Amino acid sequence: MLKCSLVLSFAVLHTDLTDGSDVTQTPKLWKNEGENGTIDCSHTKGVDYPQMYWYRQLPGEGLKQIVLTTSYNKPDYQPDFSKEKFPVTKPDAASGTLTVKDLVAEDKGLYFCAVSKHSDTDSLNR
């Protein structure tokens, strides 16, 4: 059986609000089709930054928001993305994970996390 390797690459999204230097994320994950890929993101900005955004960028596409997570509310998914395919955890203000389940070739791409202080997201949703 032919196994196809997928690479999910991760980077921290820099925003105008923060320089990104105190946010860390799993750098690169190699997975086979059918596996689940989990990405960790954490930051040291403190409890003032409870919001964590997850984005992905597929080859030839723009940046798309998957979900907004907070430690105090249910995850807020964008219409194109489901909690079954992209389950998240947000145990506290400083950390969170995104899982991409049942990987298929089309999931290969760049995944980003970004943290923010409040829901001022317009500059990220271009």
Ligand SMILES: *[C@@H]1O[C@H](CO)[C@@H](O)[C@H](O)[C@H]1NC(C)=O
């Ligand atoms: C992916 O996760 C689901 C449940 O969350 C599990 O049933 C499945 O076995 C996992 N797949 C692999 C390849 O680990």
